[in-house]
Amino acid sequence: MSKNALPATQILPSPVLLVEDEFPIQERLLKIMRDLGYTTEVIRVAGTLADARRLAAAQRFALALVDLGLPDGNGCDFIAELRQSDPSLSILVISAWSTQETILRALHAGATGYLLKERDDLEVMLSIRSVLRGGAPIDPFIARHILAELPQAKEESADTGPARVVPPSVLTAREAQILALVADGKSNRDIAEHLQISRYTVECHITHIYRKLEVSSRTKAINEGRLRGLLK
Known part of the structure; x- marks a missing residue:
């Protein structure tokens, strides 16, 4: 068992739903979950929203790891469905998307935490551990991004009503x-x-x-x- 696995005395919440369409990322997250002490038998993998919905309709999950950019839609919609059916479910977003609008939409939909895919395996593992222990991990980049926008958002809200969404940065x-x-x-x-x-x-x-x-x-x-x- 990995030295980063949860203590043997702690029961791992299961089953787990993994929603991710890219096979290499699926494999990476499955390895991280195994390092935490999970067996593959308790993890259900979905590569599309349709598959995820079928799995969620068939059984109740204790933890969901959800990507947002899926072939047949946005994972935020599925997060809202999961949260509505089970208010106690832990839902961690693991995504490459990092704009303020997307992040806030996912959190408003009911995500427990939000992590960027670029983080290394240890950071991903620690975020999952935090969720399992009742935490709500937010990627440091995302936290800084949101905090940096707050003063501007408040000022715009006071002057013109709802704050506008800042468009994504252009490429260098x-x-x-x-x-x-x-x-x-x-x-x-x-x-x-x-x-x-x-x-x-x-x-x-x-x-x-x-x-x-x-x-x-x-x-x-x-x-x-x-x-x-x-x-x-």
Whole structure:
């Protein structure tokens, strides 16, 4: 058992619902859950909202890990459904999306906590442990982002009514360059060699691209880039 697993004396809430459409992320989260002491037998995995709804209708869950950018819709809608059917359910969002509007929508829908996918395994594990212990973890980047917007939001609310939503930041020149290379079908290794930078740097840039475009995969980033006129 991992040294980060919960104490043997603590009963792990189960079953667990994992809603994530990308297979590598599914595998990563399953490994983290196993390190916490869970067995795969008590974890149900859904890659779409339709699958998640079928699983939720078939049984009651004690914990849900939910992505937002799913092939057939936004995970926020599903979070609201889960919360309505079970007010005590612990729901942790693990997403690449980080705009204030999306974050607040998820929290208002009933999410217990919100974490960005870019966090390393230990940070994800600690956030899950916090939820299991009754906490409400919020990703540090998200907390800073929301706090930074609060004074502006309050001022705008007083002057003009409801605060406006700040649009997502545009990509930097380097991020736009990397997005174009991604659209050309190049791997992270290919991009690193082409730009003569480290593969880790490429991965960091791609994470930032996902965050700004509110997507969770290369295909979605390309499609969103084209919709926004960022790609020719």
